[in-house]
Amino acid sequence: MSTLTIRLANDQHERLKALASARGTSLNKHFEELSARALAEFDAETRFRPDRGSERRRLDVLDHLDRAHKG
Numbered sequence: 920m921s922t923l924t925i926r927l928a929n930d931q932h933e934r935l936k937a938l939a940s941a942r943g944t945s946l947n948k949h950f951e952e953l954s955a956r957a958l959a960e961f962d963a964e965t966r967f968r969p970d971r972g973s974e975r976r977r978l979d980v981l982d983h984l985d986r987a988h989k990g
Contacts (some may be wrong), residue, residue, distance in 0.1 A: 959984055 927935070939949035966980065 955988060
């Protein structure tokens with residue numbers, strides 16, 4: 920696992936902490952979830968275009984992402 924340092928405005932940091940708390944999670948876990956969503960969206964845009972690869976392969980990759988997200 921890696922450590923990442925980011926710079927945020929104080930008010931943005933406080934709002935993100937409040938959001939994570941309202942969802943019953945830590946700020947770290949919240950960022951993990953946000954980054955997983957961003958990566959899934961990127962993968963969908965770049966890897967799963969209908970004109971690339973087989974439908975079965977695209978579904979297998981989506982299943983893998985789903986299992987990773989639940990795990």
